[in-house]
Amino acid sequence: MSTAGLVTTDLRAAGEHYLEHIGQADEFGAVDLVLDLLQQGVGAESLLLDLIAPAQRRIGELWAANQWSVAREHGATAVSERAVAAIVARVRPAPVLGRITVACADGEYHALPTRLLAEVLRLRGWRVDFLGANVPGPHLITHLHQTGPDAVALGCALAIRLPRAHATITACQAVGVPVLAGGSGFGADGRLARLLGADAWAPTADAAADHLSSGALPAFPAAPHGPAHLSDEEYTHLTRRRGELLTGAMAALTAAWPPMAAYTAHQLDSTAEDLGHILDFLTAAVYVDDAQVFTDFITWTAGVLRARGVPAGAVKVGLRVFYDELRDFPRARHLLAQGIEAAHDADLEI
CATH class of the missing domain: 1.10.490.20 (Phycocyanins)
Structure with a gap:
């Protein structure tokens, strides 16, 4: 068996323990677990995307199945945010690439997936401005004027935020900053990101980092029509x-x-x-x-x-x-x- 296979198996087993910790709002247990794995040689990016991200998806499934309450789901997410912070506090690569602004669309409060993208980009060598949840478009544009990033990575988890995301995409491009869209709100295939004029779309945080590291964003072909509204x-x-x-x-x-x-x-x-x-x-x-x-x-x-x-x-x-x-x-x-x-x-x- 390859080393990669062993790591995958270890992370699957660790994932069950991690879910138990966050389900009990056990912040110390969850943080100790991820830091132990980091010390054992598991990569920080793998911990973010192969341990914490799957646990968050599982939380959503458990809430939808009425096995977890909203309070338990919120508590678990809060613990995951602390686990992310603990990981990135230990691993601080110097920024050697450009600057990326990472933000959630106006009205979008599901910030952790976008936070995971921000931290993956930092690990890959970008200087990242993570603006968090629910970023109003005008305030984002002010930030772009002040910082001059190479691109904006815009997260949208719920389709009901698409009209505001569309306004943000248009405003960013009007000041000369391309937009990489991500999140389930844009559709599993990114079709809605294309429709709303985003410069590119990525289904996962690592795919988004790959796009940005490859140079110019791979442009979508022009959408056949604009939004129906x-x-x-x-x-x-x-x-x-x-x-x-x-x-x-x-x-x-x-x-x-x-x-x-x-x-x-x-x-x-x-x-x-x-x-x-x-x-x-x-x-x-x-x-x-x-x-x-x-x-x-x-x-x-x-x-x-x-x-x-x-x-x-x-x-x-x-x-x-x-x-x-x-x-x-x-x-x-x-x-x-x-x-x-x-x-x-x-x-x-x-």
Whole structure:
């Protein structure tokens, strides 16, 4: 067996122990584990991408399956952030390459994946300005003027942040700074990064570092068309009328779904929140004219609600309520019809 195989096996075993530590919010245990592995010769980049990153994905799966609470998930993520800090405090290569600004899109609060990219770039020899979560576009542009980086690496985990990410991409390029996009919000294949005009896209932190280290960013071919919101006003109206639409949807859902009559205040709040997420993903899908943005979310939502004891049929009822409410929105209704079909397919998987 090769040394690489041994390291992989060790990291898989260590990953189980690491997940136990972070699941118990055991900061000292998690930090000791990663520092011990570092001392044993496991590379810092491997610890970030082959130990911590998979653990974070597993956290998301456990939360979606209703095996971990939001509080436990948040605690585990906080511990992982401390583990990352402990690793990079021990390994400090001198910056010998250029300067990269790394930031999350405006409104994007899932900062750890973007932080992992920032640290991988530092390990590869870049000077990195990591700006963290939820970076407003105008403030990012001010930073670019002040620092003059070679590129911006922009993270977006949720598709509902794409309109703001688009504005940020355009603004960065207007001041002469290319943008490397990353994160699941841009699509698993990067198609939405291309649509929104990013200079390049990378599926993983190491792939992004490879792109940047190779010199000029490998440019996308021109997108065949721009974002769909430019062709009509559906996106604008959905955004402006969000509150009104949600109020109407809650009233209609109460009439269409009899079990809601017995809901507690907490259940009603959760239902309103779920409807808000549905409307936000619908709005994002209208912006980019991409049905998969919406149908993937509906399939995921059906699974999450099912794990929490909510009948799968409730998702379809909610979608039909929006379908009836949005009579003057043909593109949104077309997407809702596909969402209803996706919810139906999710029902059949039970």
